[in-house]
Structures are given as structure tokens and as C-alpha cells.
Amino acid sequence: MKILFLTFYYEPDLCAGSFRNTSLLKELVKHLKQEDTIDVVTTHPNRYDSFKMEAKDKEKVRDGIFVNRIKIPEHGSGILGQIKSFKKFYFEALELTKNKEYDLVYASSSRLFTAFLGARIVRKKKAKLYLDIRDIFRETITDLYKSKVLNLGLNLILKPIENYTFGRAEHINLVSKGFESYFTKYTKAKYTFFTNGIDELFLSLKKKDTFSRNDKKTIVYGGNIGEGQGLDLIIPQIAMKLSDTHRFLIIGDGGAKNKLEDQLKINKINNVDLLPPVTRDRLIDYYQNADFLFLHLNKHKAFERVLPSKLFEYGTFDKPIIAGVDGYAKVFLKENMSNLILFEPTNSDELYEKIKKYSYVNIDRLDFKEKFSRLEINKKMANSIIALGDEQ
Incomplete structure (x- = not known):
């Protein structure tokens, strides 16, 4: 053949x-x-x-x-x-x-x-x-x-x-x-x-010891920063609301990164750090040292069909996942994962209330890793x- x-x-x-x-x-x-x-x-x-x-x-x-x-x-x-x-x-x-x-x-x-x-x-x-x-x-x-x-x-x-x-x-x-x-x-x-x-690289990871969580909690996003992710419509807004308790680490690049940078500068936000793309090994280090893993899809009808590949990486860690998604991705998460903070895309008020009410816990998603x-x-x-x- x-x-x-x-x-x-x-x-x-x-x-x-x-x-x-x-x-x-x-x-x-x-x-x-x-x-x-x-x-x-x-x-x-x-x-x-x-x-x-x-x-x-x-x-x-x-x-x-x-x-x-x-x-x-x-x-x-x-x-x-x-x-x-x-x-x-x-x-x-x-x-x-x-x-x-x-x-x-x-x-x-x-x-x-x-x-x-x-x-x-x-x-x-x-x-x-x-x-x-x-x-x-x-x-x-x-x-x-x-x-x-x-x-x-x-x-x-x-x-x-x-x-x-x-x-x-x-x-x-x-x-x-x-x-x-x-x-x-x-x-x-x-x-x-x-x-x-989920790649073997993620499945074979050794669990890191839990570190002190007395300082600001870290929310990490790693991936593309494009119109589809709409990070400029959620990160500045939620970062301002959580300025005393959380810091954000955004790792990646893309066509809408300048929009995010502009919004952070305009609003003088100092609890969001932007880093360029890194190798997968380095990205894994950031994930392991995070308190939360973040995902967001822009509020468009077409995105209600998609299933972001990022979810399969995130699911291998025991961290809570914050996901602003709708449609099939939301259904998939509810059916296959636990320890989630789900919110309507671009709705920073809803996300703020859910984060404030959330009681922190780490849960290993063994069934998810085996299935996918x-x-x-x-x-x-x-x-x-x-x-x-x-x-x-």
C-alpha cells in the first residue's frame, strides 16, 4: 500500500x-x-x-x-x-x-x-x-x-x-x-x-508534592492566543476582580495577543504575566506548579461544536480546571471530568462568584486518563x- x-x-x-x-x-x-x-x-x-x-x-x-x-x-x-x-x-x-x-x-x-x-x-x-x-x-x-x-x-x-x-x-x-x-x-x-x-509524555508524569498555598493562587493558560480563545474579553476583567488573591500566567502567542496586551496596559493590570511559547517539557512545569488551569472559547455559535485539545492535557493533572465553554465542550466536560469551575464564555461576573465559592481540592482523574x-x-x-x- x-x-x-x-x-x-x-x-x-x-x-x-x-x-x-x-x-x-x-x-x-x-x-x-x-x-x-x-x-x-x-x-x-x-x-x-x-x-x-x-x-x-x-x-x-x-x-x-x-x-x-x-x-x-x-x-x-x-x-x-x-x-x-x-x-x-x-x-x-x-x-x-x-x-x-x-x-x-x-x-x-x-x-x-x-x-x-x-x-x-x-x-x-x-x-x-x-x-x-x-x-x-x-x-x-x-x-x-x-x-x-x-x-x-x-x-x-x-x-x-x-x-x-x-x-x-x-x-x-x-x-x-x-x-x-x-x-x-x-x-x-x-x-x-x-x-x-493524552500523550504518553503527560501520562507518565510523576506527581509533584503540594507546595504552600499561602500566597496568591496561580491560574495558568498555555496555548494559542487568537480570536477563538477571546482571552482579551475575559482575562483583564477577571484579573481586576481577583487582583488581591490570584495571579494569571498566560503562555503562548497568536493573532489576538496584542489585543490582550492592550487591555492589560489600558487597565493597568499587574497580576497577569505574558510569556512566549515554550517547549512541552517547560509547559508541563508551569502546569504542575499552577493552582488552576484555565481554558476559554470566545462566545460564538461555531465554538459550541468544538472540543478543545487543551482539555486532554489539562485532564492529566490533579488541578481544578476553569473553563469558559458552551455547547458540546461543556457537555463533554460534565460527562468525563470532575473538579471543574464552568462559566459562560466572557462572563467575568459569573466566574468571579464561582471562584470565590470554590473550596480548593486536588483530584486525580484516573478514569479520564485511561479512557483518553x-x-x-x-x-x-x-x-x-x-x-x-x-x-x-
Whole structure:
């Protein structure tokens, strides 16, 4: 079997797409026959302009299995920059694969266009298409931009691309059960719901001794700082209310970081520290030394479908989780986790009252860690990929 493995992000990049697809590729290799081959086509690390790591243009995993990385221009998380970057990825990926034959194309996509690239290649190669959908791009982008004229234009472009892409897939995996109703019209594909999971790096952590909690309690967020997280709409407001009792540590970068910085300066807030992206090992240290772990999704209809990958990291620690989420993420948390402070997104008054009433406790989430091991999820997902390739 000859497999093309498309992912915009791959190690050593720092993001959920990289962690998911790097670990999946490693598991998939274990299921292959000696004569099977895989071409991974991805990018050089580019998730954050403030965090750079070197990687080879072409890397051999084993005989017949290679990782090909494409250099793309810096994009600063802006929409125009991302379009320019994906255009480079799209055409170079087509060039890399034009003289090769494949039986199966796997494409993992959060912004639709990697999935579209997979569909285009499938048409030319007459291969089978397995899509891993991590976000509903059209719904998200039109929800974020409120201009009716702009949304009309976006829908005119994105709807045909979406129909073409999803209509060609034999198998579609959705990382969130909340996406299911959106895909009911695409009846050709078989569906699975392999979520994000917990990496062995987190599952093998040794528990740290509890330290003194006489000073201000620390609330930590680590990850992207974009419009989707809406941190500028909640962190300054709640930080002011908790200025005497809590400090916030925000670790990461993204397109909306400047908005957060501006709000902190305007309101002269001094109990929030902003740090650039760090390696996972360093991030784990921050998590282990935190009192609370924080998550927030902006108040948009599209985000009621999503299941943030960050929850799977947070769930491995015994810390209370503060989560401003709604929709499916809220349902998932209630069904699968304990020791939570849940609040309506952007509602700092509700969050303040719940934090003040909360009685601090640490609880190890043993059932959650066992249920959502990335290793076990990857085994099942790899088997489903192989099964599609084996179909006659």
C-alpha cells in the first residue's frame, strides 16, 4: 500500500495538529507491511513566529517512509498571511507528489484547505481519501466576521470547496461529536469520532508534592492566543476582580495577543504575566506548579461544536480546571471530568462568584486518563486507515 499523509503541522512544531499527526504517523508505521510506503508532506515549523525550531527538508523514518517539509513564508496568524502560506504549501505539495502513485491519501485539516488538497490529489491519483477534520472552517470563519457582504463572498467561495472536498471522502473522522450534525448531507463517507488524546509524555508524569498555598493562587493558560480563545474579553476583567488573591500566567502567542496586551496596559493590570511559547517539557512545569488551569472559547455559535485539545492535557493533572465553554465542550466536560469551575464564555461576573465559592481540592482523574490515552486512540485510528486502504 502506498499512502500519502498530509498535515500542515508536524513535529517539532508546537500545536495540537502537530502532536496529533506526529503520534498517529508513529503508530501507523507499526501497522504497515514491509513493502508499504508513506510520504508525509508537511511544513517546516511555523505555528508561532516567536518560536522557531530547525527541521530537515526531508527526513527518513525508515525504508519507504519519509517526511517532506515545505518552507512557507511567515504569516503572523493573519488571514492574508495564512492564505499566502497555504498557497505555497498547496502548490509545492502538488509538485512533490505529481509523479507518484498512491492507494490512499490521509489528510488532517483544521482550516479545510489541507483536506481540499487531499481531495484534489485523490482525483488525479484515483486513490481513496481519509479525512481527519479538526474544525469546521467555513462555519467558524463566517461566525467570526460579522459583515454580511464579506460572509456572502466567503460562502460563495467556501461552500463549493467544502462540498467538493467532503463529497470525495470515503472516510471522515471528526474529532468532536459536536460536528456530527454538520456532516449529515455527506452520505458517501463512513464516519468515526476519534478525539484528541493524552500523550504518553503527560501520562507518565510523576506527581509533584503540594507546595504552600499561602500566597496568591496561580491560574495558568498555555496555548494559542487568537480570536477563538477571546482571552482579551475575559482575562483583564477577571484579573481586576481577583487582583488581591490570584495571579494569571498566560503562555503562548497568536493573532489576538496584542489585543490582550492592550487591555492589560489600558487597565493597568499587574497580576497577569505574558510569556512566549515554550517547549512541552517547560509547559508541563508551569502546569504542575499552577493552582488552576484555565481554558476559554470566545462566545460564538461555531465554538459550541468544538472540543478543545487543551482539555486532554489539562485532564492529566490533579488541578481544578476553569473553563469558559458552551455547547458540546461543556457537555463533554460534565460527562468525563470532575473538579471543574464552568462559566459562560466572557462572563467575568459569573466566574468571579464561582471562584470565590470554590473550596480548593486536588483530584486525580484516573478514569479520564485511561479512557483518553492517545496511544489507544491512535491504535484504533491507524486500524481504520489501514482498513480503508485494504478495501477493494
